[in-house]
Amino acid sequence: GQQVMQIPQYQHVQEGEDFTTYCNSSTTLSNIQWYKQRPGGHPVFLIQLVKSGEVKKQKRLTFQFGEAKKNSSLHITATQTTDVGTYFCAGPGAGSYQLTFGKGTKLSVIP
């Protein structure tokens, strides 16, 4: 079955430093979604990427979808303490209604 791998598993950064998490799929994805889960919270949708090579920005967050549509990245510029949480990528299975989530990258920001 489809596997979605994410690295790193954990990242500790000083406030103001940049942060990047990477997502790789074993299969080509029709699209990829990113979710954020605050500590003790539930996953909250951030964005969906559909096109090969697509880049989208949300303020300090930059999302990228690879040319082959098998990998994606999320980059946060100048992290803030409000960025703390776990970031998950998720991709749909082929002909499937389910989203397969990566294991997530847990971001800690040291003030």
Add this chain to the structure above:
Amino acid sequence: EPEVTQTPSHQVTQMGQEVILRCVPISNHLYFYWYRQILGQKVEFLVSFYNNEISEKSEIFDDQFSVERPDGSNFTLKIRSTKLEDSAMYFCASSVSVAGTGELFFGEGSRLTVL
């Protein structure tokens, strides 16, 4: 803003007992899901539901699990005879379009502790 609501927020049960977790999806959504997350681990798909029937289920969703939409608003997950390994956070989610084509809206979750 519309949201998915779940009850209870926390349930403690003895092994072997039946548990029902309840969810009220967003009213105009057509697709409903249950996911679970064991503490500190990834979010795992259990089941998707559309047009009053299961559209897909994972290997985790065995005969001990069932889902139901008993009325026009509630969506329930039943675990018939709980096991220790069923301890997890269970998230209900709903979407306007089929998963993978649009955003999933998650509820705040129901934490199940099986003793």
